[in-house]
Amino acid sequence: MREREPMTIVIDTVLPPCADDPTTFLDEYLQAPPPRSALTAADRRLVEAKRATAHRQCAGCPVFVDCLYRAVVEVDVAGYVACTTEAERRSIRRDLGIRVHDADDTAYGARRVGGGPVSHEVVLTVRHAYPKDTCQQLAERLGCSTSTVKRHLRKAREDVLVGGSEPDEHSDRPTIDAVLDAFDELSSSRVA
Numbered sequence: 482m483r484e485r486e487p488m489t490i491v492i493d494t495v496l497p498p499c500a501d502d503p504t505t506f507l508d509e510y511l512q513a514p515p516p517r518s519a520l521t522a523a524d525r526r527l528v529e530a531k532r533a534t535a536h537r538q539c540a541g542c543p544v545f546v547d548c549l550y551r552a553v554v555e556v557d558v559a560g561y562v563a564c565t566t567e568a569e570r571r572s573i574r575r576d577l578g579i580r581v582h583d584a585d586d587t588a589y590g591a592r593r594v595g596g597g598p599v600s601h602e603v604v605l606t607v608r609h610a611y612p613k614d615t616c617q618q619l620a621e622r623l624g625c626s627t628s629t630v631k632r633h634l635r636k637a638r639e640d641v642l643v644g645g646s647e648p649d650e651h652s653d654r655p656t657i658d659a660v661l662d663a664f665d666e667l668s669s670s671r672v673a
């Protein structure tokens with residue numbers, strides 16, 4: 482009987498940098514950044530350098546967009562993810578007018594269930610009440626960001642174009658473009 486040739490298994494998978502080199506992402510300074518006022522100038526430079534390294538890795542990651550979208554819209558994960566800290570993802574959610582339920586709301590962990598502090602209906606009601614207001618003025622009245630108002634008004638225009646169809650259960654779910662726009666507003670999005 483012929484002897485079998487030794488088999489070589491080649492795994493042709495590109496791992497995201499955070500899986501390939503988790504130490505960068507598990508760094509305490511990135512997981513739970515201390516307030517800048519608590520750091521010496523040398524520590525600040527160190528934190529910025531660590532952050533720039535992680536930022537570059539995320540920015541070059543093949544699944545960056547999907548990772549950012551999920552971390553902002555679907556799951557409130559901890560630590561540094563997709564070029565953002567937890568505080569920055571909270572800021573993006575505020576900007577988009579969405580929230581993510583606490584992890585213990587579901588057996589699978591956190592999930593986004595739609596509906597935020599400013600609903601589509603409220604934005605349209607205020608628009609109707611103040612038809613001459615700019616988006617910025619409407620945003621000030623509603624206590625949300627201008628981009629949130631623009632997003633809801635754009636959606637209202639699109640609904641008219643498709644015949645005023647009923648919103649589905651995910652109608653408040655932001656688009657990928659809206660999440661990327663809010664991300665671009667972060668000064669840290671230009672780090673590195």
Ligand code: SF4
Nearest residue numbers: 497499539542548563
């Ligand atoms: S973008 Fe997400 S998946 Fe990619 S390296 Fe960063 S944290 Fe990991």
